[in-house]
Amino acid sequence: MSELKPVAYERSILDLLQYLGNAMPLLEAHGLDETVRNLVLLRASQTNGCAWCLDMHLKEARAAGETAERLDRIVVWQHSGHFDQREKAALAWTDALTVLDPKTDYGILRAKLREHFSEEQIGALTVAVGMINMWNRINVSKH
Numbered sequence: 672m673s674e675l676k677p678v679a680y681e682r683s684i685l686d687l688l689q690y691l692g693n694a695m696p697l698l699e700a701h702g703l704d705e706t707v708r709n710l711v712l713l714r715a716s717q718t719n720g721c722a723w724c725l726d727m728h729l730k731e732a733r734a735a736g737e738t739a740e741r742l743d744r745i746v747v748w749q750h751s752g753h754f755d756q757r758e759k760a761a762l763a764w765t766d767a768l769t770v771l772d773p774k775t776d777y778g779i780l781r782a783k784l785r786e787h788f789s790e791e792q793i794g795a796l797t798v799a800v801g802m803i804n805m806w807n808r809i810n811v812s813k814h
Contacts, residue, residue, distance in 0.1 A: 677813035688809075695802060701795035705735050707761045710754075711796065712803045713745050714762055715769045719807035757787035761796055768800045 680688060698708060709732040716724035732742060744751040748762045760783040767775045784793050 680809060680813075691802070691805070694798070698795045698799055702789060702792045703795035703799060706737070707758060707796070708799055709735060709737060710745065710748075710758055711761055711765045711799050713742070714748070714765045715800060715803040716807055717746060718766065718769045719804065719811060721807040721810045723810045724803070724807050756783075760784050760787050764796060765800050768797065769804055 699705070709728060712728040713725065713732060716728055729742060733739075741753045744753050745762075748754050748759065754762065760780075764780055764784055767777065767780055781793070784796070788796065
């Protein structure tokens with residue numbers, strides 16, 4: 672039954688995981704603020720069903736001062752008054768890049784992003800979404 676056991680990535684590709692892990696801290700240098708980053712990491716992890724990542728990012732968000740009230744409402748961010756338009760634009764981008772739908776109009780989403788973020792920040796946000804989706808998939812593959 673060893674075929675059914677999760678792959679021990681931390682043993683088989685540790686060097687690659689360490690390399691990839693070094694990318695996330697670089698986001699701060701490109702102007703993606705901690706609050707938005709935390710919301711994005713939480714939302715993608717929630718959508719992807721990655722309990723391990725969700726737990727880790729909830730702890731990080733709480734340590735950074737995020738309120739329980741807002742954390743409890745990320746699941747319904749579209750209908751909550753707890754997030755500003757900047758945060759909602761980032762969360763909409765996260766949703767669109769986490770669950771790919773051929774009907775998504777990325778142009779409209781980018782226009783909303785450009786109301787609140789620079790090109791550099793949009794790039795960093797896109798990388799953050801891509802990275803957390805990758806980490807979610809690695810961790811979910813161990814379920």
